[in-house]
Amino acid sequence: xxxxxxxxxxxxxxxxxxxxxxxxxxxxxxxxxxxxxxxxxxxxxxxxxxxxxxxxxxxxxxxxxxxxxxxxxxxxxxxxxxxxxxxxxxxxxxxxxxxxxxxxxxxxxxxxxxxxxxxxxxxxxxxxxxxxxxxxxxxxxxxxxxxxxxxxxxxxxxxxxxxxxxxxxxxxxxxxxxxxxxxxxxxxxxxxxxxxxxxxxxxxxxxxxxxxxxxxxxxxxxxxxxxxxxxxxxxxxxxxxxxxxxxxxxxxxxxxxxxxxxxxxxxxxxxxxxxxxxxxxxxxxxxxxxxxxxxxxxxxxxxxxxxxxxxxxxxxxxxxxxxxxxxxxxxxxxxxxxxxxxxxxxxxxxxxxxxxxxxxxxxxxxxxxxxxxxxxxxx
Amino acid sequence: xxxxxxxxxxxxxxxxxxxxxxxxxxxxxxxxxxxxxxxxxxxxxxxxxxxxxxxxxxxxxxxxxxxxxxxxxxxxxxxxxxxxxxxxxxxxxxxxxxxxxxxxxxxxxxxxxxxxxxxxxxxxxxxxxxxxxxxxxxxxxxxxxxxxxxxxxxxxxxxxxxxxxxxxxxxxxxxxxxxxxxxxxxxxxxxxxxxxxxxxxxxxxxxxxxxxxxxxxxxxxxxxxxxxxxxxxxxxxxxxxxxxxxxxxxxxxxxxxxxxxxxxxxxxxxxxxxxxxxxxxxxxxxxxxxxxxxxxxxxxxxxxxxxxxxxxxxxxxxxxxxxxxxxxxxxxxxxxxxxxxxxxxxxxxxxxxxxxxxxxxxxxxxxxxxxxxxxxxxxxxxxxxxxxxxxxxxxxxxxxxxxxxxxxxxxxxxxx
Numbered sequence: 001x002x003x004x005x006x007x008x009x010x011x012x013x014x015x016x017x018x019x020x021x022x023x024x025x026x027x028x029x030x031x032x033x034x035x036x037x038x039x040x041x042x043x044x045x046x047x048x049x050x051x052x053x054x055x056x057x058x059x060x061x062x063x064x065x066x067x068x069x070x071x072x073x074x075x076x077x078x079x080x081x082x083x084x085x086x087x088x089x090x091x092x093x094x095x096x097x098x099x100x101x102x103x104x105x106x107x108x109x110x111x112x113x114x115x116x117x118x119x120x121x122x123x124x125x126x127x128x129x130x131x132x133x134x135x136x137x138x139x140x141x142x143x144x145x146x147x148x149x150x151x152x153x154x155x156x157x158x159x160x161x162x163x164x165x166x167x168x169x170x171x172x173x174x175x176x177x178x179x180x181x182x183x184x185x186x187x188x189x190x191x192x193x194x195x196x197x198x199x200x201x202x203x204x205x206x207x208x209x210x211x212x213x214x215x216x217x218x219x220x221x222x223x224x225x226x227x228x229x230x231x232x233x234x235x236x237x238x239x240x241x242x243x244x245x246x247x248x249x250x251x252x253x254x255x256x257x258x259x260x261x262x263x264x265x266x267x268x269x270x271x272x273x274x275x276x277x278x279x280x281x282x283x284x285x286x287x288x289x290x291x292x293x294x295x296x297x298x299x300x301x302x303x304x305x306x307x308x309x310x311x312x313x314x315x316x317x318x319x320x321x322x323x324x325x326x327x328x329x330x331x332x333x334x335x336x337x338x339x340x341x342x343x344x345x346x347x348x349x350x351x352x353x354x355x356x357x358x359x360x361x362x363x364x365x366x367x368x369x370x371x372x373x374x375x376x377x378x379x
Numbered sequence: 380x381x382x383x384x385x386x387x388x389x390x391x392x393x394x395x396x397x398x399x400x401x402x403x404x405x406x407x408x409x410x411x412x413x414x415x416x417x418x419x420x421x422x423x424x425x426x427x428x429x430x431x432x433x434x435x436x437x438x439x440x441x442x443x444x445x446x447x448x449x450x451x452x453x454x455x456x457x458x459x460x461x462x463x464x465x466x467x468x469x470x471x472x473x474x475x476x477x478x479x480x481x482x483x484x485x486x487x488x489x490x491x492x493x494x495x496x497x498x499x500x501x502x503x504x505x506x507x508x509x510x511x512x513x514x515x516x517x518x519x520x521x522x523x524x525x526x527x528x529x530x531x532x533x534x535x536x537x538x539x540x541x542x543x544x545x546x547x548x549x550x551x552x553x554x555x556x557x558x559x560x561x562x563x564x565x566x567x568x569x570x571x572x573x574x575x576x577x578x579x580x581x582x583x584x585x586x587x588x589x590x591x592x593x594x595x596x597x598x599x600x601x602x603x604x605x606x607x608x609x610x611x612x613x614x615x616x617x618x619x620x621x622x623x624x625x626x627x628x629x630x631x632x633x634x635x636x637x638x639x640x641x642x643x644x645x646x647x648x649x650x651x652x653x654x655x656x657x658x659x660x661x662x663x664x665x666x667x668x669x670x671x672x673x674x675x676x677x678x679x680x681x682x683x684x685x686x687x688x689x690x691x692x693x694x695x696x697x698x699x700x701x702x703x704x705x706x707x708x709x710x711x712x713x714x715x716x717x718x719x720x721x722x723x724x725x726x727x728x729x730x731x732x733x734x735x736x737x738x739x740x741x742x743x744x745x746x747x748x749x750x751x752x753x754x755x756x757x758x759x760x761x762x763x764x765x766x767x768x769x770x771x772x773x774x775x776x777x778x779x780x781x782x783x784x785x786x787x788x789x790x791x792x793x794x795x
Contacts, residue, residue, distance in 0.1 A: 025397060026495065026496075028397040029397040029398060029400075029401050032396065032397045032398045033398055036398055185406050185410075186406065186409045186410070186413070186517070186520050187402065187405035187406035187407075187408070187409035187410075187520060187522075188402060188406065189401075189402050189405075207521075207522070208405060208409075208520065208521070208522045209520075210519045210520050210521055211507070211508070211517040211518065211519050211520065212517055213511045213515075213517060214507060214517075217511065217512070221507070221519060223519075223520075223521035223522060223543075223544045238398065261504075261544065261546055261576040261577050262521055262543075262544020262545075262546065262577045263504055263505065263507070263519070263544065263546060263577075299420060299421075299506070301420075305448070305458070338448060338456045339448055339450060339456050341450070341509055341510035341516070342456075342510070344509070344510070345510055345512065345514075348512075349512075
């Protein structure tokens with residue numbers, strides 16, 4: 001027996017030289033991932049909640065124009081809500097046939113949306129993506145992991161970060177330890193946890209951190225998939241620490257379907273700490289007032305050594321200063337602007353109402369123009 | 380003994396957690412690749428030398444003939460110009476002017492990739508990266524595996540398939556192994572219904588293919604362009620040779636295939652080190668070499684294996700932007716004034732009266748073997764080199780006349 005084993009060992013070593021090691025390693029990695037994911041689910045699943053909202057069906061409300069991909073330049077800003085018809089007994093009918101087939105009562109049209117939330121504080125403070133809470137809300141229902149339903153109240157939101165805080169009446173809820181924002185690095189293993197569309201099952205999507213400082217510095221980017229449904233759920237590391245709350249579904253695509261882009265975002269831990277206090281006090285911001293020059297750069301122009309303007313927005317500071325489409329901005333406040341990002345950063349450093357000076361090339365001539373920065377309009 | 384093994388195994392596991400090991404590798408590679416990453420308008424690119432050579436896709440940079448501004452991860456901006464572009468292979472080589480000491484990526488061996496192996500795709504999908512207040516620009520790093528090797532997808536005739544997230548904007552970015560070496564350029568996504576986001580099926584041009592073209596591209600190709608190869612003169616049996624090769628139905632005797640010694644009934648088994656399992660694969664491999672390369676093809680003939688050497692013709696593939704690559708004389712190009720023998724060779728059949736060729740003393744029957752010191756084998760190669768020049772430019776032709784090599788210098792003229 002002993003002989004047989006040693007012979008087998010030698011045979012195995014001889015027959016699989018070069019990549020046997022790699023394949024073996026890969027198997028180990030996969031098994032290790034599985035056990036880590038199981039532990040993450042064990043630790044984190046109780047902070048993942050389902051958020052269901054009902055909102056008024058007001059067609060004027062931008063938030064409800066969701067099934068038209070033309071809205072907002074072809075970019076969905078909100079999940080495709082489900083329109084249902086309910087009677088006084090809350091029996092749901094899918095069609096607007098006028099009366100309820102069960103009780104015969106009148107039907108009311110209701111728009112429903114669903115996403116995931118993350119418990120952030122034991123006394124019922126829940127973070128989620130803001131986009132599902134837009135519009136005129138009539139009801140927020142939060143289902144915790146134990147199956148209990150709670151009425152929720154929108155405390156505050158930050159439109160720029162795409163983050164909102166909901167409060168439910170509860171105590172001693174489970175929370176996750178926060179990851180150290182300074183130690184996060186591109187390439188780190190993470191998972192996104194969410195609730196399946198029916199709100200009962202837990203979903204897990206693994207990935208890595210793809211890039212820091214996205215969405216005006218609010219978010220980390222990850223290749224773990226977020227979709228309408230699991231967005232608002234926690235992004236956690238493999239030790240079960242909270243890396244962020246997923247947000248800002250990137251739905252830029254040329255068709256009317258399709259998520260799965262592998263480009264997802266989560267509000268970073270340090271940003272959460274910064275914006276949470278205000279939101280808990282009910283101080284919402286659609287967008288913080290940002291200085292705005294009112295230009296559209298032709299970022300694909302390769303034949304110029306400056307910022308070529310594709311368009312000048314009507315009524316903006318640039319237009320008032322006399323800038324025109326086709327102009328090339330060579331300097332801003334005396335500093336050369338080789339690429340658009342340089343210019344953008346310089347504008348962002350200034351405040352609304354500040355004066356600016358630009359050197360512009362128009363055709364053969366160079367002009368010096370001055371103007372005043374306006375306020376960035378809401379998205 | 381068994382017990383001993385078990386103890387050893389468990390201590391090893393405790394010391395190195397395989398997931399942590401993987402994560403460390405991914406983090407290190409992610410940083411290395413980001414450092415060498417180049418932000419180019421409407422796409423991605425990456426440095427391959429300290430003095431500023433960088434690669435991207437032809438469909439990203441091929442039309443930037445006036446040069447472009449590019450930026451690096453550390454926020455520095457540079458001016459860069461096209462050195463040479465490969466319109467069929469979808470590869471474009473740029474150089475940053477007067478650069479030194481830049482971070483760059485080494486070539487990895489794409490042929491050594493295994494299906495299931497981890498790879499990283501780095502790029503600037505959807506133009507997400509913006510300069511942050513600390514002047515850094517961060518590309519997107521995504522992790523996936525090699526899904527398939529040696530795929531023949533139109534112009535990507537021998538490419539790597541991956542499930543790492545690749546989206547519009549990733550084009551031109553590197554696909555890398557976890558040791559931070561680049562094995563491909565991400566350039567295509569399989570999509571349907573015009574939904575141009577990642578589908579889990581991305582295609583990358585292999586580093587091996589690029590290595591075959593790079594030496595000529597570094598020298599500027601012919602007029603900043605380079606052509607792919609093919610072998611003219613074959614027809615193949617439609618019936619697959621049971622997955623064991625490409626069966627030749629007929630060979631045109633006067634063609635490249637005929638001259639190289641191919642015969643009807645040959646079953647092509649191998650091209651260089653690559654096994655041929657179908658006609659499509661044969662075209663795919665051959666399309667992976669530059670025009671004029673000499674490659675060895677192994678065929679089965681009457682039960683024996685025969686190795687044949689063949690010099691590749693110019694590929695007639697449509698390029699990646701849908702332009703035909705058939706030669707047409709560009710406006711304002713130089714003019715020599717000869718007609719060529721009809722067999723594709725560079726033998727002069729006629730000299731036009733009063734043309735620069737006549738003035739320089741070229742004669743009917745001369746065989747052009749070199750142009751400006753570079754070897755040529757066919758009329759197409761000479762023609763391209765003429766068209767890359769302007770009227771008034773000088774051109775040095777090495778010709779064979781009566782079995783002897785002879786050099787003739789000619790000043791090209793104008794003929795509209």
